Amino acid sequence: xxxxxxxxxxxxxxxxxxxxxxxxxxxxxxxxxxxxxxxxxxxxxxxxxxxxxxxxxxxxxxxxxxxxxxxxxxxxxxxxxxxxxxxxxxxxxxxxxxxxxxxxxxxxxxxxxxxxxxxxxxxxxxxxxxxxxxxxxxxxxxxxxxxxxxxxxxxxxxxxxxxxxxxxxxxxxxxxxxxxxxxxxxxxxxxxxxxxxxxxxxxxxxxxxxxx
Amino acid sequence: xxxxxxxxxxxxxxxxxxxxxxxxxxxxxxxxxxxxxxxxxxxxxxxxxxxxxxxxxxxxxxxxxxxxxxxxxxxxxxxxxxxxxxxxxxxxxxxxxxxxxxxxxxxxxxxxxxxxxxxxxxxxxxxxxxxxxxxxxxxxxxxxxxxxxxxxxxxxxxxxxxxxxxxxxxxxxxxxxxxxx
Numbered sequence: 001x002x003x004x005x006x007x008x009x010x011x012x013x014x015x016x017x018x019x020x021x022x023x024x025x026x027x028x029x030x031x032x033x034x035x036x037x038x039x040x041x042x043x044x045x046x047x048x049x050x051x052x053x054x055x056x057x058x059x060x061x062x063x064x065x066x067x068x069x070x071x072x073x074x075x076x077x078x079x080x081x082x083x084x085x086x087x088x089x090x091x092x093x094x095x096x097x098x099x100x101x102x103x104x105x106x107x108x109x110x111x112x113x114x115x116x117x118x119x120x121x122x123x124x125x126x127x128x129x130x131x132x133x134x135x136x137x138x139x140x141x142x143x144x145x146x147x148x149x150x151x152x153x154x155x156x157x158x159x160x161x162x163x164x165x166x167x168x169x170x171x172x173x174x175x176x177x178x179x180x181x182x183x184x185x186x187x188x189x190x191x192x193x194x195x196x197x198x199x200x201x202x203x204x205x206x207x208x209x210x211x212x
Numbered sequence: 213x214x215x216x217x218x219x220x221x222x223x224x225x226x227x228x229x230x231x232x233x234x235x236x237x238x239x240x241x242x243x244x245x246x247x248x249x250x251x252x253x254x255x256x257x258x259x260x261x262x263x264x265x266x267x268x269x270x271x272x273x274x275x276x277x278x279x280x281x282x283x284x285x286x287x288x289x290x291x292x293x294x295x296x297x298x299x300x301x302x303x304x305x306x307x308x309x310x311x312x313x314x315x316x317x318x319x320x321x322x323x324x325x326x327x328x329x330x331x332x333x334x335x336x337x338x339x340x341x342x343x344x345x346x347x348x349x350x351x352x353x354x355x356x357x358x359x360x361x362x363x364x365x366x367x368x369x370x371x372x373x374x375x376x377x378x379x380x381x382x383x384x385x386x387x388x389x390x391x392x393x
Contacts, residue, residue: 001337003243005355006269009383010276011236012354012361014227016380018280082281084294152278154298211302211391212274 018150021081025074025147029170032143036136036171044132044178053182061104062176062187069097069195070169077144077162081151083212087158094165104184123181126190132178133171133194134201140167141202145209152212160206164199171198221288228284239272246271246296253300259307265333271299273336273387306393339389347382350375 001009053059072093079090113120123129144163153159172191181190220238227235250264250271274295282291340348346368353364361379365372 001269001333001340001355003265003268003272003333004240005358006272006336007236007239007243008358009351009355009379010239010272011232013276013376013379013383014232014235015230015376018277020280082283082291083278083298084290150280152274152281152295152298154294212278212298 021148021151022078024150025078025144028143028147029140032139033170035139036174039136039139040132040174040178044128044175046177047180049180050177053180056182058104058108058182058184059176061100061184062179062182063173065097065101065104065184065187066169066172066176066191068100068169069094070166070173072096073162073166073169077148077159077166078151080153080155080159080162081148083152083154086154097169101184101188105188108184117185120181120183121185121189123183123186123190125179125181126186129175129179129181129186129190130194130197133168133175133191134197136171136174137164137167137194137198138201140170141198141205143167145202145205148206148210149212151210153206153210156210157203157207159210161199161203163206163210164202165195167202168195168198217287217289220292224279224282224288225284228279228282239275242275242292243268243272249296250300250303253304257304257307259304263303263307266335267300267303269333269336270303270390271296273383273390274299277384277387335390335393336386339386342389343382343385347378347385350378351382351386354379 047053076087076090076093079085080087108120141164144166145160148159148163151159172195175191181187220241223234223238223241227238246268247264250267251261254261254264254267275292278295282288340351343351349368350364350370353359353367354361359367361372361375364370365375368375370378
């Protein structure tokens with residue numbers, strides 16, 4: 001096929017309209033969410049004292065951190081789905097959850113505590129945290145990657161890593177409602193390790209799947 | 213250069229709005245620029261420049277299938293050159309070298325230095341043969357026989373909608389196969 005023939009063929013296909021990447025991403029995440037929710041409600045479930053816990057600002061701050069991560073990562077991944085885009089000018093969005101978490105740690109430091117710092121940091125549920133967040137992330141990560149395949153990222157591994165952050169943020173939001181460790185120190189340690197793991201998986205998968 | 217970019221942006225906006233003739237003109241207009249850049253990239257990598265047409269077709273397919281990622285309020289040329297650079301790097305890497313492609317390869321192309329002739333390309337043609345029969349027939353009818361969607365539908369006793377679907381799926385799977393090479 002010579003190039004003129006190819007061009008004629010492409011022009012004939014001009015009537016085909018692809019959905020925006022944001023729409024594809026939303027559909028894929030909505031399709032994946034029930035799997036993660038099922039994992040959550042069969043294996044973990046919301047902590048029984050949730051009504052009391054909600055009066056603790058450090059319980060609420062966990063959601064501020066995880067949702068800030070998820071929302072920032074969604075925005076960055078949509079930006080990066082354009083071929084000419086780079087992290088420059090958009091990457092700072094990902095600092096939002098870091099900022100909230102730092103402020104929370106500072107806040108906790110200034111308050112009198114019943115438990116010593118190391119006890120709050122290690123917590124009771126660190127192993128559950130390290131396994132549940134990555135496992136609940138996987139369906140969401142698969143969904144995010146399928147949705148983002150509609151885009152054309154310049155650097156597929158970076159786009160995949162952001163997809164990892166996105167799915168870890170959503171999975172951590174679920175996990176936060178189960179976990180009784182509310183100290184920002186616990187969040188900073190274990191949620192971060194879990195998120196880093198999912199981000200690495202996302203980068204590896206993205207390098208393969210997000211090439212266009 | 214500025215005028216050229218504005219013209220491309222205008223044509224692409226018309227194309228997105230549904231004007232297939234504008235789309236055809238745009239693809240014809242960008243092809244010599246892409247070809248010149250592909251040749252330069254190959255030459256710099258010490259590769260035979262006669263493979264440039266495969267790269268040009270690869271870029272055109274990607275432009276086509278990813279055009280929904282172009283922001284209609286942004287200029288078209290940076291988007292186009294980002295895709296072209298990506299595809300050129302891919303092509304050179306596939307040929308066994310790691311090469312940095314300068315964006316200026318594209319931006320500084322002068323209209324006069326673009327070779328006009330259509331060189332031969334083999335990769336798309338070869339992958340065409342691996343498509344399901346229906347998609348291949350439709351693609352060939354439109355590409356090689358220059359038949360319209362309507363004529364193609366009549367020839368294969370299909371509805372026009374089915375021809376459109378086969379055409380789009382054919383182009384999408386061609387691109388996927390080229391990526392796996």
